[in-house]
Amino acid sequence: MSEESIKSYFDKVDSLKSSFISRLADAVAIPSISAEPERRPDVRRMGLWLESQLKELGATDIVLKDLGIQHDTADLPLPPIVLARYGTDPDKKNILIYGHYDVQPAQLEDGWNTDPFTLIEKDDVFYGRGATDDKGPVVAWLNMLQAHKELGLEIPVNLVFCFEGMEESGSLGLEELIIAEKDEYFKGVDAVCISDNYWLGTKHPVLTYGVRGCNYYSITIEGPAADLHSGLFGGVVHEPMIDLSHIFSKLVTPKGEILIPGIQEMVAPLTTAEDKLYDAINFDLEGFEGNIGSKTVIQDNVKDALQARWRNPSLSIHGVEGAFYGAGAKTVIPAKVIGKFSIRTVPDIESAKLDQIVIKYVEDIFATLGSKNKLKAELIHDGMYWVTDPHNWSFRAAAKATKAVWNVEPDYTREGGSIPITLSFQDVLKTSVILLPIGRGDDGAHSTNEKLDLVNYIQGTKTLGAYLHYLSQEEKDA
Amino acid sequence: MSEESIKSYFDKVDSLKSSFISRLADAVAIPSISAEPERRPDVRRMGLWLESQLKELGATDIVLKDLGIQHDTADLPLPPIVLARYGTDPDKKNILIYGHYDVQPAQLEDGWNTDPFTLIEKDDVFYGRGATDDKGPVVAWLNMLQAHKELGLEIPVNLVFCFEGMEESGSLGLEELIIAEKDEYFKGVDAVCISDNYWLGTKHPVLTYGVRGCNYYSITIEGPAADLHSGLFGGVVHEPMIDLSHIFSKLVTPKGEILIPGIQEMVAPLTTAEDKLYDAINFDLEGFEGNIGSKTVIQDNVKDALQARWRNPSLSIHGVEGAFYGAGAKTVIPAKVIGKFSIRTVPDIESAKLDQIVIKYVEDIFATLGSKNKLKAELIHDGMYWVTDPHNWSFRAAAKATKAVWNVEPDYTREGGSIPITLSFQDVLKTSVILLPIGRGDDGAHSTNEKLDLVNYIQGTKTLGAYLHYLSQEEKDA
Known part of the structure; x- marks a missing residue:
């Protein structure tokens, strides 16, 4: 796959902007709040929406895994895990894409400026529950499929999609499914990519190699x-x-x-090598204060603050x-x-x-x-926490993709928040996992007025696609 | 007024039991929660219910005092203070009866066994929000009027009723009203009686001479x-x-x-005389534990516990x-x-x-x-706290009434809870105030499953009436 193909993909993504925005609006409009039993039908509806999107975009072998009734409830059904494939070429690498289609609770009275379930644009920023966590990234993967399809451009890896509807409520049933499908649906997966976290700040793209x-x-x-x-x-x-x-x-x-x-x-004691990693990061205390919206950071320098947050x-x-x-x-x-x-x-x-x-x-x-x-x-x-090698083949491909889209080297970050399923994918599938976020640190996941910047949405869609292209060329680590 | 009249009043009260229960049920059914703005119309509705009851029972000069809009709100009206008279004979003493018709918040989910706004009888106990605080006592005064009316028995004092709808929310507007009506509606009041507290325990009637x-x-x-x-x-x-x-x-x-x-x-230091008062009280640590429903009393003897509660x-x-x-x-x-x-x-x-x-x-x-x-x-x-002389003429009359109904001398108690308006009545009207409770210490005011025992409701109605009779005979202190 040539740099020209990547360039043509980027141009296509730009030209499809309005179609992508409308897809995100459709996704945000479904109030798929997994924590609220009365919203469970909406969570399921969101799963069905994903199924139809995947089908339309050419995915195959689409399965809605029924997880039965939620434990300790009388009759509350769990939303299905949506599995799908794109490509089955035995000569290509197999990449598992994970995302979640449920969202945190939200209501106008919590302090939202606009209806949380209507995607609203203001100054090139899109507001709505799930815009960044995690409907934006999930939809970006769909956008990536659409751009390739319309270009007639081949995706150079095989994709295995795994989208769950209970992430905000403990990912019930997911670990069991990973174990059950280890040698079935998920057989032969070479790497896992999860886009369900955020840049550290608002300006510099990151790759994430650990979570608490x-x-x-x-x-x-x-x-x-x-x-x-x-x-x-x-x-x-x-x-x-x-x-x-x-x-x-x-x-x-x-x-x-x-x-x-x-x-x-x-x-674990802080080694000199680990300590040095923190010196290269493009962030400052003002960035933290910006995220928090007040000067209430405990530490007096950004390095101490980042270590407090990550390690x-x-x-x-x-x-x-x-x-x-x-x-x-x-x-x-x-x-x-x-x-x-x-x-x-x-x-x-x-x-x-x-x-x-x-x-x-x-x-x-x-x-x-x-x-x-x-x-x-x-x-x-x-x-459990999770930490991996930030320089393995999957991270190298993601770094190239970042450079191609944003023209900078990514920062290597860890996350304060936990994404427990990261560890399950790594341990059960014996594979490497990367967290490749597209949103910014001030997106307000789990908070009021959650948002995704248009530039992040579009450049993020490019980055995810470019990552697959570079990944197909990157030699797997021993 | 003879002992026979009192006896006939007692008999009449007994015979009107079912009518009294139905009146309490009507009162409890109105969710007059003053703390919840959206319930404010219900609080007003409760005031109107009282007005119609008073009218029907022969009260005169009924006034619903409009207190305007609640301070610091845009348009939340305060519920009216309901004023009414019964009798204007210049040769009789004038007794002001205070009560409140609003209640604490309550919802089934708080842990109520039954709907808080439906009066439910079980084993001669009536459950419902306001049953004891303070709808039971307020309705008992109405019952007293009804019994006299049906008997054709004269009430030997003039009554001035003052029922407010904001007691559970700071008695907004009441003190100002007392000041404004001092020489108007409340002119010439000789004593104030408030039935808005509880016995110390579950067995022995009390008169209360102080509140924190x-x-x-x-x-x-x-x-x-x-x-x-x-x-x-x-x-x-x-x-x-x-x-x-x-x-x-x-x-x-x-x-x-x-x-x-x-x-x-x-x-204030504890004097020997005050300390001795506590030795006569019919109560024990087990009584406290019964009220609380667990063995979590801090003190190891009842005297220390009572002093902790009262002084x-x-x-x-x-x-x-x-x-x-x-x-x-x-x-x-x-x-x-x-x-x-x-x-x-x-x-x-x-x-x-x-x-x-x-x-x-x-x-x-x-x-x-x-x-x-x-x-x-x-x-x-x-x-503010309030403490008065437990042996003044109003207390002497109440002690006789208690003896006539319950055949025991009352205990003299103070209250842990505040009834700030007690002090306002005393200071502004320059008159003596008595707290004459009818409910028991385990009634659960402000709590879930608030209740009033049938025997307390009926004997309480008797006590309130008898108090007025003895009061008419008792010589005022100098």
Whole structure:
């Protein structure tokens, strides 16, 4: 495949812009929120939309994998995993493309400026739930197929698509499917490409070689049989919310230092080589502050901040279930509160050992409080971290594609957030995985007014296509 | 008025039981939640229901005092204060009856066993929001009118009714009305009776001569411009929820000791005489545990527990606005959280001085955290404590009424909860106020499955009527 072919592909992508925008608008219009049971039919509808798109664009062997009923529910069906192929040439490499078609919850009242499920353009930026996470990238893969089809240009690798509808709700059923299809649908996969994360900042393209894991815990404290009036029982009863506040304050300092002993000791030491990687990155503290929208970064330099985000564990307190959460004043002593916190994990933290340390620590702290309430600390869910070699053949191809589209060398980043399925693909399929994002660091995934810049959408579509071309030429590592 | 009249009144009350139950059911069916703006029309509807009841029962000069638009809202009308008279004989004493017709929020999902706005009877107990707080007592006054009317029995005092619809939301507008009507509608009031609290336990009737006050505070901590993904920013950003947890933990110990210096110093010393009052009270630690539904009382003896509840300040943490409060796991770093706590006040704490101490303390603690977030601590509302002489003429009449109905001497109690309007009536009208409860200590006001026992409802109606009869005979104190 020549540089001319790539050039013709890029031109075609540019010329198809309005068609691509309309495809993204169609995708965003389906409120496929996996976390809301009443939206489950919309998630399924989104899967069917993908099926019809793939069919129209020439994909074959399309299968909607039925995952049955969601565990612990009476009759809530899981959305199907959409599998499809494009090309079966035994002389070509086989590349698995993963994406997800479900989205985070969103409603206008959360603070959106416009209806989250109507794609709205303003100043060359597209706003809508899923625009960047992950409908934009999924649709970009479809755009790539369309551009090749219209050009009559051959795709130089075989593609295996795997699009799930439960990523925002724990990827239920996906790992089992990967295991089941290892030697079936996914047989012979040479590399996996996932476009489901973001650039570090707003200007420089990146390739991502690691993600943190996440162990999410709950602390349940029970006292009175029912909520009490604080006038009647304040000062007389051990208040679960007071106990919880004391435990929360012993987990982490306001400067982000985890107070639970034994965790830092499991973190892989920072080598000089690794430390140096951080010096080359095109980002600054102002970039962080831009993402956050305020000057509340803990660290005073970007290198420390990036290491805190990528290679060090962190502990966040998310909130409290069962306490008063409304506006105004309510003089209640909540009878039972469930505190939620999570720890982001990195090499070489062992998940099971972490659980043991954390739960014992919480129990020990509670024992010192002298409270007569009852405590239960437990893991809600965990997902492992993942780190790979940022210079393997798949990354080399992606670097060339980035250079061809953006005319710069990519930055090599890790992610703070977990994408647990990355590790499953790597370990089960015994293959290399790359995270190749197209959106920017300020896209607001999981937040209000989620967006995707037009330039990222179009150049991203180019990058994904070019990656496949360079990948076909790149020699696999031993 | 003879003992026979009282006996005939008691018999009439017994015979009207089913009519009284149906009146309470009508009252509970109107979801008059003053804290929820969208329920404001229901609060008004409840006021109109009261008006029609009073009219039907022969009250005169009924006025629905329009209080205008709620401060700080665009167009939220305050519910009217319902005023009415019964009798204007210049030779009779004038007794002001206060109650409130609004209720606390309630929904089935909070943990109610039955619909909170349908009065449900089970084993001679009536469940429903407002059954005891304060629709039961308000309706008991109506029942008292009905019984007298049907008997053709004269009420030996003139009554002035004052029923408000914003008690659960700070009694907005009431104090101003008392001041405005001091020499008008409320001219010549000799005593005020409020039935809006509870027995100490479940067996022994009480008269109440004091209540704690309540200063309710919020702590607002703001950091990022919007909620963040904890994977992307955990460990990098100062988290408002972590800051708040640290501040919460510095307010009060799990054993209820307030950690803010300068408060205990303002508390009136316990005299030997006052200390002795506590020895006579019919209550025990098991009673407390029964109220609470668990063995989580802080004190190891009932006297200390009662003093903690009545004559000492306490600090309760109610919850957090803006953090994750749902079930399950959400990996969010809340951008802005508002912590809610309150302090119950007692003689001789000065409210304004307390605010100053508390807000400065919270600010000082925050300053030690080294957080770059922004903090604002402020008072949401306050209500003063009140203590009176438990042996004045109004209490003597109420003690006789209690003896006539229950055949025991009442216990003399104070309340942990605040009824700020008590103090306004006393101070503005220069009159004596009595709290004469009919419900039990385990009624669950402000909680789920709020209830009123049938026997309390019926005997309470008797007590309120008998109180008026004895009051007409009792000589006013100098």
